[in-house]
Amino acid sequence: MDKLIYTAMTSGKHTLAQMDTVTHNLANISTDGFKSQLDSFRAVPVVSNDLPTQTFVVDATVGTNFTAGAIHPTDRALDIAIKGQGWIAVEDANGKEAYTRGGSLQVNQNGLLQTQRGLNVLGESGTITLPPDENVTFSKDGTVSTIPVGNKVANGTIIGRLKLVNPPENTLVRGDDGLFRTKDNVPAEIDGTVQVASGAIEDSNVNSVESLVSMINLARNFDMHVKLLTSAQNNDEKASTVLNLA
Incomplete structure (x- = not known):
């Protein structure tokens, strides 16, 4: 159960960080010569003496799109x-x-x-x-x-x-x-x-359409992580009920 909670929690946290990046880009869509920021996250296995069955999410290095604007x-x-x-x-x-x-x-x-x-x-x-x-x-x-x-x-x-x-x-x-x-x-x-x-x-090189689509996708991803946490809580409550009956 802790695997699901930890993975969903860390992924949701970094999804919010990505949303901050996209929001920052959209806020600078009219800033002369602005270069949009790039952000991504990836799953990394937890290193321990046990089998590598757990993963956590980390932000990749925030980069910059150096493409020239119009x-x-x-x-x-x-x-x-x-x-x-x-x-x-x-x-x-x-x-x-x-x-x-x-x-x-x-x-x-x-x-x-x-x-x-x-x-x-x-x-x-x-x-x-x-x-x-x-x-x-x-x-x-x-x-x-x-x-x-x-x-x-x-x-x-x-x-x-x-x-x-x-x-x-x-x-x-x-x-x-x-x-x-x-x-x-x-x-x-x-x-x-x-x-x-x-x-x-x-002009700024921020693509407004691409950024808005990315914002929608990130919002859906975050909602999915919240639902996973809710499911983990429900499963934990049911498991506790079963154990109490034993």
């Missing part, structure tokens, strides 16, 4: 999207280097180029500061240039170049803040092959 034009000068593979380097809340695909940028009151969350965007030689009252343009290699407002003749002034990187996906880990970092916390090297599209944004 790119849609916005015609906003400060919007950029990574074309293909690659990342935009930013400075996280602790001043460390991190990576994002969210390319909706802004300029703060001090002229610093930042993400919409207020994180400084990194260039190849540090943060990028833009002069006031000038239009900003991004070339496909990440070069940042400015042109005085109203001046359509003057050549652009190069301010710097975005730090664009493309470390192997298996070396990246997602933080609680949604940013990615290298597992060894060593800043990734600049990759000159990474290209950006200006005036565009990359």
Whole structure:
């Protein structure tokens, strides 16, 4: 009886964990450049001196779907999207280097180029500061240039170049803040092959239909585990009744 109870209990627990992952993905369906999380669980035999007749359920390592999302034009000068593979380097809340695909940028009151969350965007030689009252343009290699407002003749002034990187996906880990970092916390090297599209944004790669179907299936699985626990309780009560009669 304990085998049924333990298996159903642990499986139900991890099914709830998977539902949390799917819910998190659905909540970020409109987040620019968001990469959906992957989660799964598997049965593992209990190691003991007895025969391996018992199993318990554990979560497999939560992974990430690095598939690129669709790119849609916005015609906003400060919007950029990574074309293909690659990342935009930013400075996280602790001043460390991190990576994002969210390319909706802004300029703060001090002229610093930042993400919409207020994180400084990194260039190849540090943060990028833009002069006031000038239009900003991004070339496909990440070069940042400015042109005085109203001046359509003057050549652009190069301010710097975005730090664009493309470390192997298996070396990246997602933080609680949604940013990615290298597992060894060593800043990734600049990759000159990474290209950006200006005036565009990359959508989240979450598949809403697939996520909703997964949510329904997980809810049914959890209901099945609850019914198994109820059946185990009923069987235990009946067994106790039989023993009392003996």
